[in-house]
Amino acid sequence: MIEARGLTKRFGDKLAVDQLSFTVEPGRITGFLGPNGAGKTTTMRLILGLDRPTRGSVTVHGKEFTKLAYPMHEIGALLDAKAVHGGRSAYNHLLCLAQTNGIPRRRVGEVLDLVGLTDVAKKRSKGFSLGMGQRLGIAAALLGDPAILMFDEPVNGLDPEGILWIRNLMKALAGEGRTIFVSSHLMSEMENTADHLLVIGRGRLIADCSVAEFIKRNSVQSVRVRTPKPDILAELIVAAGGTTVPGVGGALVAQGLPVHQIGDLAFENGIRLHELAPAQASLEEAFMELTADSVEFHAHAPGQQDSAQAGSTDRMHPTGVA
Amino acid sequence: MATTQIASAASQRLLLPETGRAGFGDALRSEFTKIKSTRSTYWTLLALVVVCVGIGALACAGTASHPQGVSPTNFDATQQSLAGLYVGQLVIAVLGALTITSEYSTGMIRTTLSVQPRRGVVFAAKAVVFAVVTLVIGLITSFGSFFVGQAILSSHHLSATLGEPNVLRAVIGGALFLTACGMLAYGLGAVLRHTAAAISATIGLLFVLTVLVQFLPQSWQDNVDKWMPAIAGSQIWTTKATGGPHLFSAWPGFAVLAGYAAVAIIAGLVCFRTRDA
Numbered sequence: 001m002i003e004a005r006g007l008t009k010r011f012g013d014k015l016a017v018d019q020l021s022f023t024v025e026p027g028r029i030t031g032f033l034g035p036n037g038a039g040k041t042t043t044m045r046l047i048l049g050l051d052r053p054t055r056g057s058v059t060v061h062g063k064e065f066t067k068l069a070y071p072m073h074e075i076g077a078l079l080d081a082k083a084v085h086g087g088r089s090a091y092n093h094l095l096c097l098a099q100t101n102g103i104p105r106r107r108v109g110e111v112l113d114l115v116g117l118t119d120v121a122k123k124r125s126k127g128f129s130l131g132m133g134q135r136l137g138i139a140a141a142l143l144g145d146p147a148i149l150m151f152d153e154p155v156n157g158l159d160p161e162g163i164l165w166i167r168n169l170m171k172a173l174a175g176e177g178r179t180i181f182v183s184s185h186l187m188s189e190m191e192n193t194a195d196h197l198l199v200i201g202r203g204r205l206i207a208d209c210s211v212a213e214f215i216k217r218n219s220v221q222s223v224r225v226r227t228p229k230p231d232i233l234a235e236l237i238v239a240a241g242g243t244t245v246p247g248v249g250g251a252l253v254a255q256g257l258p259v260h261q262i263g264d265l266a267f268e269n270g271i272r273l274h275e276l277a278p279a280q281a282s283l284e285e286a287f288m289e290l291t292a293d294s295v296e297f298h299a300h301a302p303g304q305q306d307s308a309q310a311g312s313t314d315r316m317h318p319t320g321v322a
Numbered sequence: 323m324a325t326t327q328i329a330s331a332a333s334q335r336l337l338l339p340e341t342g343r344a345g346f347g348d349a350l351r352s353e354f355t356k357i358k359s360t361r362s363t364y365w366t367l368l369a370l371v372v373v374c375v376g377i378g379a380l381a382c383a384g385t386a387s388h389p390q391g392v393s394p395t396n397f398d399a400t401q402q403s404l405a406g407l408y409v410g411q412l413v414i415a416v417l418g419a420l421t422i423t424s425e426y427s428t429g430m431i432r433t434t435l436s437v438q439p440r441r442g443v444v445f446a447a448k449a450v451v452f453a454v455v456t457l458v459i460g461l462i463t464s465f466g467s468f469f470v471g472q473a474i475l476s477s478h479h480l481s482a483t484l485g486e487p488n489v490l491r492a493v494i495g496g497a498l499f500l501t502a503c504g505m506l507a508y509g510l511g512a513v514l515r516h517t518a519a520a521i522s523a524t525i526g527l528l529f530v531l532t533v534l535v536q537f538l539p540q541s542w543q544d545n546v547d548k549w550m551p552a553i554a555g556s557q558i559w560t561t562k563a564t565g566g567p568h569l570f571s572a573w574p575g576f577a578v579l580a581g582y583a584a585v586a587i588i589a590g591l592v593c594f595r596t597r598d599a
Contacts (some may be wrong), residue, residue, distance in 0.1 A: 049439040051598040066439040069343035077436050078449055083429035085360060092359035099352040100438040101344045140433065 001026050002047060002148065002181060004077075006056035009042050009203075016042040019056070020202035024181045026147070031194030031211070032183040035291050039203040041079065041182040044152050048077055060148065066250040072101040072144025079152045081133040086126025090117055090136050093125060098143050111139040131162040138169065140252045148179040155189055167193050201291045218290050223259050225252045226275035227266065236265050251275065345447055349447035352438075357421065357451055358524030366417040370500075371466060373413055374406030377441045378467035380472040381405040389478040391408035399482040400492045401560045402426040403471020407496055409502040410463065411528055411552065414456060421452045422590070426515045429598050441595045449508060449587065456504045460465030460497030464559075488561035491572065498576060502555055502583045503528060509586025512594045527582070533578045544568045549576075554578025 002024040009017040017039045018115050034040050046050040047058050051064040060068060060075050068074050084093055094108045112118045115135040120128070125136060134154065141149055142208045151170070155163045161183055170193055174180050190197060190211065197214050200205040207214055214311050230252045234244045242257035255260055259278050357363050361580050375416055385392060423429035438444050474479040481518050506527065511520035535547040547553050548569045555577030557565070570578060 034457060043599075045432075048436045050435055068439075070346065070441055072437050075378050079432060080429060081438070083432045084426045085356075087360045087362065088356070089359065096355040096359070097350045097433065097437050100348050100434075102342075140437075144437075176477055196556045320504060 001062070001179065002058065002060055002150075003062075004047075004056065004058040005059050007043065007053055008038075008055040009051060010054045014221070015051075015203050017046065019249050020200070020203070020205055021056075022135075022198050022205060022208055024148075024179060025196070025200075027174070027177050028181045028195040029170055029180040029182060030198060031191055032181060032191035032200070033187065033190055034183075034185065034200040035183055037085060038185075038200045038291075040185075040200065041152055042203075043200070044077070044150060044181075044183065047150065048079070048197055058070060062254055070101045070144065071210055072097070073101065074144075075144055075148040075150060075158055075265045076141030076144060076146040077139040077150040077152075078134075078141045078154060081130070081137040084133070084136065085126050087124055087158075088257070089122050089304055090125050090128075090139075090271075091121040091181070093136065097140050101144055107143060107145075111142045114142060115139045118308065120292060128197060130157050131159065136168075143224065148176070148181065149173055151180070151182045153183055153185070155184070155186075163189075199287070199290060218287075221255070221258075222279045223254045223257070223262055224275060224277045225254060225262060225266075225273065226250070226278050227252065227271055227273050229271050231269050233262075233266060234270070236269060236271075237262065288296060331363065333377065344440075346443055346447060349438060349443050349449060353444075353447045355438070359457060360424075362420060362430050363417065363455075366413060366420070367455075367561040370410055370413045371458060371463050374404075374410040374463045374565050375466045375470050377409055378404035379402045379474060385480065386478050391481065391506070392480060395534040396562065396564060398560055398562045398564050399472065399475050399480055400468065400489050401504075401562075403468050404492070404496045404559045406467055407464075407499060407556070407559060410500055412525055414460075414500045414504040415507035415524040416521055416589065417456070417530065418452060418504035419517055420513040421448055421508055421526060422511040422515040422594075423515060423520050427517055440589065445512065445591050445594045449505065452508055453501055453505060456501045457497055458499070460500040463500065464496030467496070477515035482561070486561070488572070492559045492561050495572065495576065498534045499555050499559055499579070502576070502579045505554075506551070506579075506586050511560060511584060512587070512590025515593075538595050544578065548567040549578060550580045551582040 004020050004022050007020040018044060020039075032040055034044070037218075043053060046053050047060065059065075065071065065075070076248055077281045088096075090107060092114065094111065095105065098108055099104070102182070102249070109118070109121075112121050115138055117132065117135055117139060120132065125133065128136065138151075138154075141151075149165075149170075154170075155167050158166065167189075170180050170182060175196075182193070194211055196210055197207060198205065199214070207218070209217065224247055225233065230250065234252055237244050237254050237257060240257060240261065242254050242262075244252050246254040257265075259276065261277055264274070265271075266276075280283060340359055382399075385397075385402055412478045426433060431463045434444060435441065469483075472483070475481040482489050484493065503524075507520060507524040510523045510527075511517075514523060531550050532547075532552045535543055535553075538546060544566075553565070554570050554575040555578065557570055560572070563569065563571070570577065
């Protein structure tokens with residue numbers, strides 16, 4: 001269990017983490033989401049005591065991280081797979097970490113086996129690929145058989161096989177009753193793995209809920225309709241209180257009305273329907289919608305004026321047709 | 323890849339002691355593993371021995387080839403054979419700095435502190451392991467330089483023996499001198515966190531200052547140069563006051579160098595403990 005209370009970190013005049021309060025509950029995968037620069041890594045560094053909070057506090061199993069008797073036993077972290085001395089072999093890297101917490105030497109062999117690095121254990125890690133480096137980092141996190149595992153963007157830059165491996169590993173670890181706290185800027189990744197979500201933008205907590213609830217709360221239900229008479233149906237939908245936008249291939253996308261009501265409208269007015277389908281906005285869309293105002297670095301087309309408050313125009317969602 | 327069994331939580335609990343906490347002894351073992359598992363350690367220490375013994379031998383050979391100019395009363399055969407320490411101090415400064423700056427340059431420091439967040443423990447364990455390794459290799463270097471040098475000088479009856487006054491102190495002192503120079507670099511490394519900066523600062527303090535004070539007017543020089551860390555510290559590996567009567571004697575001189583190192587280490591510890599990693 002990780003508990004943050006009013007956690008705040010200021011770098012110069014920039015608030016990297018702003019009054020964060022959350023609890024990472026045991027026994028499930030908690031996704032920590034936010035656009036790049038939202039403060040995810042800083043939050044994780046604060047948890048590990050690498051950075052000192054400007055205000056507030058964060059505890060691991062009720063204690064400050066630096067006060068834990070055997071930190072590796074409580075929490076295993078992979079913040080940056082490149083945070084190793086490249087001149088040291090994988091085995092010696094893990095051994096020197098294990099020794100700090102009195103972990104026996106045989107455990108090094110076990111975790112190397114677990115992540116599939118036994119064959120390159122004696123090789124210096126500077127020659128490792130990104131995927132191998134990631135595995136080495138995960139091996140280090142698992143050394144103390146910790147109750148909590150914390151991964152910062154673990155799938156970044158990995159090939160599909162590597163991504164699948166990490167995903168399955170996290171599920172296996174959670175299946176053993178461990179707490180997993182994993183950050184990502186990719187909603188799609190969380191949709192596949194997480195049970196619970198913490199969403200942050202510009203250092204502030206935006207959402208703290210289950211994945212299903214997050215989609216439900218933040219996505220607009222829309223209905224895709226195909227008909228030979230889209231103009232007439234569109235007018236009827238607007239008259240009934242909904243909105244419509246043109247969809248792909250001549251389809252009509254309606255919002256604000258449930259599926260059955262649109263079907264009834266068409267039937268009552270004798271309009272032939274070729275398709276009537278509810279479309280659930282994906283988590284990715286919900287995330288984009290939610291964090292659109294809190295993305296730190298907006299991309300602009302050349303010549304476009306930088307207007308920080310232009311959140312709504314930055315979104316790619318067309319607003320309804322009148 | 324199959325990742326079915328991570329190790330059952332119940333059985334793994336036995337891996338770790340029931341009581342106590344990750345402490346200084348654990349950190350010492352870890353830091354010893356670190357220092358002996360990188361090639362730079364071996365290359366640097368090999369360079370130290372070769373450079374010191376080699377330069378000492380050359381210096382002695384030079385004296386041996388012109389023995390007629392040597393006055394036996396003023397000639398310090400021990401110091402002559404240890405002349406390689408002038409360069410050796412710079413070699414050990416590299417290793418001292420690297421002991422801590424390599425953690426920053428590679429990013430390893432973040433991993434180190436996320437498994438042992440008690441920073442004082444990490445800093446002290448690194449310092450102790452580095453000091454002990456340096457002292458051991460320093461003794462090999464110092465005694466090696468002494469015996470090789472004396473063997474060269476012995477043909478001209480200029481050589482010293484360990485039994486003569488101050489000689490054993492000077493030879494052991496050579497190792498202490500190297501250790502203190504290394505610790506100075508370690509402390510500066512913790513303050514500066516950057517390999518090149520830490521090595522430059524240490525060389526500046528040990529070497530450049532020593533050269534610069536030579537340009538001062540003589541009356542100033544006599545008051546200033548004895549306080550320079552390398553000049554003061556070098557007195558411990560002399561057996562005669564060949565540098566002039568105004569300089570500190572062996573142990574007070576070494577205390578001056580140790581004082582510089584202590585200040586650097588305390589500053590390093592403060593930085594290490596308080597700054598974000």
